[in-house]
Amino acid sequence: MSFNRRRSPDDSMGLEGLVTLDRLDVAGKRVFVRVDFNVPREDGEITDDARIQAALPTIELLKQRGAQVILASHLGRPKGLRRAEFSLKPVAQRLRELLQAPVILAPGAIGPEAEYAVAQQKPGDVILLENLRFYPGETANDPEFVAELKKLCDLYVNDAFGTCHRAHASTAGLPRALGGGSPGLLVQAEIEAFQRIVHDPERPFVAVLGGAKVADKIPVLSNLIENVNAVVIGGGMAYTFLKAREIPIGTSRVEEDLIATARDILNRARQGGVEILLPSDHVAADRFDQKAEAYAVTTPDIPTGLMGLDIGTETRRRYAARIETAGTVVWNGPMGVFEWEAFSAGTRAVAEAMARCAGTTVVGGGDSAAAVKQFGLRDKMTHVSTGGGASLELLEGKTLPGLAALEASS
Numbered sequence: 001m002s003f004n005r006r007r008s009p010d011d012s013m014g015l016e017g018l019v020t021l022d023r024l025d026v027a028g029k030r031v032f033v034r035v036d037f038n039v040p041r042e043d044g045e046i047t048d049d050a051r052i053q054a055a056l057p058t059i060e061l062l063k064q065r066g067a068q069v070i071l072a073s074h075l076g077r078p079k080g081l082r083r084a085e086f087s088l089k090p091v092a093q094r095l096r097e098l099l100q101a102p103v104i105l106a107p108g109a110i111g112p113e114a115e116y117a118v119a120q121q122k123p124g125d126v127i128l129l130e131n132l133r134f135y136p137g138e139t140a141n142d143p144e145f146v147a148e149l150k151k152l153c154d155l156y157v158n159d160a161f162g163t164c165h166r167a168h169a170s171t172a173g174l175p176r177a178l179g180g181g182s183p184g185l186l187v188q189a190e191i192e193a194f195q196r197i198v199h200d201p202e203r204p205f206v207a208v209l210g211g212a213k214v215a216d217k218i219p220v221l222s223n224l225i226e227n228v229n230a231v232v233i234g235g236g237m238a239y240t241f242l243k244a245r246e247i248p249i250g251t252s253r254v255e256e257d258l259i260a261t262a263r264d265i266l267n268r269a270r271q272g273g274v275e276i277l278l279p280s281d282h283v284a285a286d287r288f289d290q291k292a293e294a295y296a297v298t299t300p301d302i303p304t305g306l307m308g309l310d311i312g313t314e315t316r317r318r319y320a321a322r323i324e325t326a327g328t329v330v331w332n333g334p335m336g337v338f339e340w341e342a343f344s345a346g347t348r349a350v351a352e353a354m355a356r357c358a359g360t361t362v363v364g365g366g367d368s369a370a371a372v373k374q375f376g377l378r379d380k381m382t383h384v385s386t387g388g389g390a391s392l393e394l395l396e397g398k399t400l401p402g403l404a405a406l407e408a409s410s
Contacts, residue, residue, distance in 0.1 A: 015183070015188065015191055015192065015195075017407050018182060018183055018406050018407065019180070019181075019182050020182060020183065020188060021058070021061060021062075021157070021182055021183075021184065021185060021188070024155065024157075024182050026062055026065050026066065026067035026155060027065060027066040027067065027123065028066060028067075028068075028123055029067055029068065029154040029155050030067075030068045030070060030118060030121070030152065030153045030154045030155070031062055031067040031068065031069055031070060031153065031154070031155045031156075031157055032070045032072060032149070032152060032153035032155065032156050032157070032174065033055075033058065033059070033062065033069060033070065033071050033072070033157045033158075033159055033184065034072055034073070034156075034157070034158045034159065034160045034163070034170050034171055034174075034402075035051075035055045035058075035059075035071050035072070035073045035159050035160050035184075036051050036054075036055070036073060036159075036160035036161070036162045036163055036386065036387075037051055037052055037055070037071075037073035037075060037088065037091045037128075038051065038073065038074055038075050038076065038162070039051050039052060039075070039091065041090065044085070044090060045090065046090055046091070046094055049094050049098070050373075051162075051386065052091065052094055052095055052098060053098065054186050054386055055071075055159050055184070055186060056098060056099070057185045057186070058157065058159045058184035058185045058186060059071070059099065059126065060099070061185065062157070063099075063101075063124050063126065064124075066123040066124055067123065067124075067155075068118070068121040068122070068123060068124075068125055068127075069124075069125065069126045069127070070118060070121075070127050070129065070152055070153055071095075071126065071127065071128045071129065072109060072128075072129045072132055072149075072170055073088065073091070073128075073129075073131070073132065073160070074131060074132045074133040074138065074163070074170075075087075075088055075091065075131050075133070076131075076133070077133065078131060078133050078134055079133070080133065080134070080135060080136035080138075080139075081134065082134045083134075086131050086133070086134070087130065087131060088105060088128055088129075088130055088131050089105055091128065092104075092105040092128045095126075095128065099126065101126065102125070102126070103126045103127070103128055104117060104120075104121075104125070104126070104127045104128070105127075105128050105130065106118070106127055106128065106129045106130055107130060108129070108130050108134070109129040109130050109131070109132050109134065109135060109138075109149070110135065110145065110148035110149060110151075110152075111148065114129060114130075114152060115151060115152060118152050118153075129152075132168075132169075132170050137169055138168055138169045138170060139166075139168050139169075140169070141167055141168055141169045141172060141173045142169060142173075143173070145169045145173075146169045146173035146174055146177050147177070149169065149170065149173075149174050150174060150177050150178065153174075153178070155178070155181070155182070156174055156175045156178045156180075156181030156182070156406075157181060157182050157183070157184050158171065158175065158181060158182075158183055158184060158187055158402055158403075158405075158406060159183070159184025159185065159186045159187050160187070160402070161186060161187045161190040161385070161386050161387040161390055161391075162365070162386050162387035162388075162389070162390055163387070163390070163402060164187070164387065164390045164400040164401070164402030164403050165387070165389050165390040165393045165398075165400050165401065165402065166401065166402065167401035167402075171401065171402040171405070172401040172402060172404075172405040173405075175402075175405040175406055176405050180405075180406055180407055181405065181406045182406065183403075183406060186386065187403075189383065190383075190385060190386070190387070190390075190391075191403070193362055193382070193383035193385070194362070194385075194391065194394045194395070196360065197328050197330055197360060197362050198227070198394070198395070201227075201327065201328035201360070202327030202328045202359055202360060203229060203327045203328070204229040204230060204325065204326050204327055204328075205227065205228045205229050205230075205326070205327065205328045205329075206228065206229065206230045206231070206232060206322060206323060206326040206328070206329045206330075207220075207221075207224050207228045207230070207231045207232070207329075207330050207331075208231075208232040208234075208319075208323065208329060208330070208331040208332070208333075208350060208354075209221065209231060209232070209233055209234075209235075209237065209331075209332055209333050210233070210234040210235030210236075210237065210238070210332070210333030210334050210335050210336075210347075210350075210368075211235045211236065211237060211332070211333030211334060211366075211367065212235060212236040212237065212253065213236065213237060213255065214237040214240045214241075214255045214258045214261070214262060215255060215258060216237075216333075216392070217237055217332070217333065217392075218258065218261060218265075219392075219396040219397075219398075220332070220392060220395045220396050221265050222265070222396075223395060223396050223397040224395060225265065225268055225269055225272065225274055226272060226274075228274060229274065229275065230274065230275040230276070230277065230322055230326075231269065231274065231275070231276050231277065232277045232319050232322060232323065232350075233276065233277065233278055233279075234279060234311050234315075234319070234333070234334070234335035234336065234346060234347075234350070235333050235334055235335055235336065236252075236253045237255075237333070238278055238279050238308070238311075239252035239253055239254050239302075239308055240254050240255045240258055240259060240262050241262045241265075241266065241276075241278055242278055242279070242300065243259055243262075244259050244260075244262040244263040244266060245263075245266070245278070247300050247301060248301040248302060248303075248304075249302050249308065250284065250302035250303055250304055250305060250306040250307055250308070251304075251305065251306065251307045252284075252302055252306075252307045252308040253307070275322075277318060277319060277322060278300075279300065279308070279311045279312065279315045280299075280300050280312070280314055280315050280318065281296070281297055281298050281299060281300070281311070281312030281313060281314045281315050282296075282297040282302055282308040282309075282310065282311065282312045282315075283295070283296060283297070283308070283309060283310035283311070283312055283336065283342070283343055283345070283346070284297050284302055284303075284306040284307055284308050284309060285306065285307060285309050285342075285343075286305055286306055286307075287307070288307065288309070288337075290340045290342075292342075294309075294310075294342040294343065296312060296313070297312060298312065298314070308336075309336050309337050309340075309343040310335060310336025310337065310338075310342075310343040310344070310345060310346040310347075311335045311336060311346035311349075312346075315346070316345065316346055316349035316350075319335075319346075319349065319350060319353065320349050320350070320352070320353035321353075323350065323353040323354055323357055324353050324356050324357050325357075326357055326359050327359040327360070328359050328360045328361075328362075329354055329357055329359060329360070329361045329362070330362045330363075330364060330395065331350065331354060331361075331362070331363050331364060331368050332363075332364035332365070332366065332368055332388070332391065332392060332395070333366075333367065333368060334346075334347040334367050334368060334371055335347045335349070335350055338367070338371050338374070347371050348371075348375055351371055351372050351375050351377050352375070352377065354372075354377075354380070354381060355377045355380035355381070360382045360383075361380075361381045361382045361383075362381070362382060362383045362384075362385070363381050363383070363384040363385060364385050364388065364391040364392065364395065365384075365385035365386060365387045365388035365389075365390070365391045365392075366388025366389075366391075366392075367388070368388075369384050369385065369386070369388070372384060390402075
């Protein structure tokens with residue numbers, strides 16, 4: 001399932017081809033819910049429970065409707081080994097607190113002990129399977145591992161958008177083995193948000209792209225260039241585009257092998273009447289270091305010996321003006337090293353401009369989502385995606401294995 005702009009919004013690419021939760025008969029059924037509880041931790045303690053909270057509406061709805069809720073997630077990268085530091089035990093404890101209800105942590109994700117734990121459930125109960133990635137069969141989408149998971153459930157729900165671009169056992173193999181599945185409320189909201197902006201955006205449609213690497217954004221640019229009205233470019237990727245225009249960039253990061261590609265995109269945009277906005281001034285430093293002194297460079301040219309680490313004051317003003325007047329804005333990638341205060345103003349300016357925009361504003365997960373949260377602006381956005389990689393692939397026009405697997409087999 002993809003959201004390629006060349007397909008009709010009335011086809012089966014969106015929710016039209018899926019059985020949504022409001023149409024799913026779950027009473028008394030064992031419902032396997034793939035969630036994304038890959039939460040950040042420090043010294044064994046959860047430092048941000050946003051991903052757990054994001055799954056609560058689906059869990060609560062299934063509980064209320066009498067399902068036996070079987071939650072499954074990965075945590076970290078244990079590489080197929082059972083490692084205590086990657087146990088979902090602290091997640092289960094936090095989930096109990098949020099639900100104010102019992103949550104059983106199964107000793108494994110498959111096998112007799114997991115099957116016994118599931119068999120003890122009653123309608124409305126919640127069980128959390130142990131880390132799926134304790135098993136090599138998860139990331140390998142191994143048929144035998146899929147068969148073991150299938151023993152545990154009757155129905156399948158995917159509420160882990162952040163993993164939908166992975167063809168793993170719990171995201172692709174299991175729903176296919178069950179003949180399809182349903183999107184959870186979180187995944188449904190993601191589908192609706194991206195289908196709306198790609199298929200029927202209010203105009204002007206502005207894409208804001210940043211981040212360190214051009215390579216990460218080239219497919220998105222290639223797929224969106226004929227659909228957007230303007231592209232705002234910042235972050236490390238901007239310097240490859242500036243060099244493609246033969247503008248001096250000092251010691252800024254550049255992907256030499258992609259300069260020709262950047263030049264081609266600039267030419268395509270010009271031919272198609274798409275406005276490309278690049279930095280006209282910068283915040284620079286003599287080294288990539290949080291403690292480095294920040295220099296204001298008031299011209300597009302960056303002097304020898306300096307590297308750009310953020311967009312400058314005039315660029316921030318131009319970018320904000322373009323964003324504020326948009327009918328639709330999609331943003332993926334920061335404008336600078338926003339984690340460092342001296343180089344955070346550009347990313348903050350974009351976030352604040354999106355907050356002021358009266359149009360539809362979609363933040364494509366990853367660092368952009370972290371930024372709007374850091375600046376306290378998350379609630380000002382129309383939609384903040386929970387999946388950076390998955391949202392990028394949707395904007396590229398790719399088919400996401402985890403969504404395609406939900407479609408009922410014929």
